[in-house]
Amino acid sequence: MTTGVPTLGPDLERLRADARAFADEVIAPGAAERDRRKEFPTAVLKAAAAKGYWGILVPENYGGMAAGNLGQSVILEEFARADASTHVTLSVHNSLVCGPLMAYGSESLKAAWLPKLASGEALGGYALTEPHAGSDAASLSCTAVRDGDSWVLNGTKMWITTGTQCDVLLLFARTDREAPKAKGISAFIVPRRLPGLTAGKPENKLGIRASETVQLFLENVRIPADSLIGEVNRGFNYAMETLNGGRVGIAVQAVGIAQRIVDETAAFLRDRVRHGEKGRTTQDEDFRLAEMATKVDAARLLCWRAAELRDQKRDHVREASMAKLFATQSCNEIARAAVELVGPAAISGGHVVERLFRDARITELYEGTTEVQKLVIARTYLR
Numbered sequence: 155m156t157t158g159v160p161t162l163g164p165d166l167e168r169l170r171a172d173a174r175a176f177a178d179e180v181i182a183p184g185a186a187e188r189d190r191r192k193e194f195p196t197a198v199l200k201a202a203a204a205k206g207y208w209g210i211l212v213p214e215n216y217g218g219m220a221a222g223n224l225g226q227s228v229i230l231e232e233f234a235r236a237d238a239s240t241h242v243t244l245s246v247h248n249s250l251v252c253g254p255l256m257a258y259g260s261e262s263l264k265a266a267w268l269p270k271l272a273s274g275e276a277l278g279g280y281a282l283t284e285p286h287a288g289s290d291a292a293s294l295s296c297t298a299v300r301d302g303d304s305w306v307l308n309g310t311k312m313w314i315t316t317g318t319q320c321d322v323l324l325l326f327a328r329t330d331r332e333a334p335k336a337k338g339i340s341a342f343i344v345p346r347r348l349p350g351l352t353a354g355k356p357e358n359k360l361g362i363r364a365s366e367t368v369q370l371f372l373e374n375v376r377i378p379a380d381s382l383i384g385e386v387n388r389g390f391n392y393a394m395e396t397l398n399g400g401r402v403g404i405a406v407q408a409v410g411i412a413q414r415i416v417d418e419t420a421a422f423l424r425d426r427v428r429h430g431e432k433g434r435t436t437q438d439e440d441f442r443l444a445e446m447a448t449k450v451d452a453a454r455l456l457c458w459r460a461a462e463l464r465d466q467k468r469d470h471v472r473e474a475s476m477a478k479l480f481a482t483q484s485c486n487e488i489a490r491a492a493v494e495l496v497g498p499a500a501i502s503g504g505h506v507v508e509r510l511f512r513d514a515r516i517t518e519l520y521e522g523t524t525e526v527q528k529l530v531i532a533r534t535y536l537r
């Protein structure tokens with residue numbers, strides 16, 4: 155029986171306060187403008203690197219913060235509250251690149267990449283999805299063929315966050331075409347700027363517009379044999395295990411967005427002048443706000459429970475999916491309710507809730523859709 159974290163201790167409270175201050179001072183101020191211009195948050199990320207936020211999970215001997223998954227949840231919630239685009243860029247980098255490299259990488263790959271990833275010298279991207287392999291990632295068809303001291307990569311990756319801005323990719327490719335589909339996939343560390351590795355135009359997205367999403371094309375991309383992560387043909391297991399952490403990261407993104415919506419909606423209602431009276435609300439408005447705030451707290455506790463289990467290296471497949479399912483669905487319900495409470499300003503772009511409403515939508519799609527989370531949770535009861 156799992157319990158989760160009722161309160162944070164002093165160390166985590168300090169991490170949270172520092173992250174809140176950084177988010178308020180550095181991330182939040184330009185977020186609306188970056189969203190409008192679809193501008194990648196380069197300066198913000200540089201400042202985040204200087205504070206150690208590129209190496210949240212990375213051990214101290216590689217230059218990281220070693221704050222664990224709970225620490226990461228606490229920090230990245232504050233970032234999402236300020237700007238979901240900055241959040242996802244760093245969530246992918248920390249959870250989906252540093253995490254699996256730490257867990258499965260050889261000593262030489264860790265020594266080569268972790269200090270760069272933790273210090274801000276190298277940004278990471280995660281390349282699993284393909285045009286015909288999204289929820290069913292085991293169907294991926296990008297290939298890696300051994301040729302002497304190299305692997306040669308061919309194929310197309312789709313919806314890759316930070317696909318041109320990153321310096322290194324954790325990339326999944328098929329290494330055995332005869333094996334059952336999940337058993338013939340391997341994971342590789344691929345430097346981003348190699349001959350044959352090109353990108354399509356950035357996607358024009360509904361939300362998280364300041365994060366970059368692109369298609370990647372691999373044509374005879376040659377990487378050294380020791381770029382393999384872990385064992386050959388075990389890559390799908392690594393991808394799925396990594397996504398347990400990533401799912402908590404996106405659940406946390408939903409909590410950050412939702413918390414900001416609650417705060418902004420409460421401020422709107424407090425400041426609103428109606429019938430000559432400031433801050434006058436109806437009971438229906440009070441009830442809606444109470445439900446929104448309660449859902450945010452419940453979602454946060456689910457995130458903390460899953461993150462704590464992950465830190466304890468205990469099974470957390472069900473808990474990670476429950477956190478993502480509940481947090482992301484709640485975030486979208488909260489966003490819809492906020493648009494009704496704030497009224498026309500919330501859909502005209504004149505209020506921050508408009509951006510938050512758009513950013514909320516993606517949380518139910520990536521790192522496993524809502525339907526996929528339901529399948530995962532149900533299977534843990536039925537298997």
Ligand SMILES: Cc1cc2nc3c(=O)[nH]c(=O)nc-3n(C[C@H](O)[C@H](O)[C@H](O)COP(=O)(O)OP(=O)(O)OC[C@H]3O[C@@H](n4cnc5c(N)ncnc54)[C@H](O)[C@@H]3O)c2cc1C
Pocket residue numbers: 246279280281282283285287288289290312313314315316359367516519520521522523524525526529
């Ligand atoms: C902005 C953005 C950023 C992304 N970043 C990355 C990234 O950095 N790296 C990466 O590898 N991928 C990334 N992705 C890909 C993302 O994880 C996939 O889009 C997601 O897994 C869904 O895959 P799909 O789009 O192919 O949809 P599909 O798998 O085609 O699903 C379409 C619909 O069918 C439903 N569905 C599918 N299978 C089932 C089933 N068995 N039962 C019930 N319903 C089902 C889904 O829930 C969904 O509603 C990103 C996507 C987006 C939009």
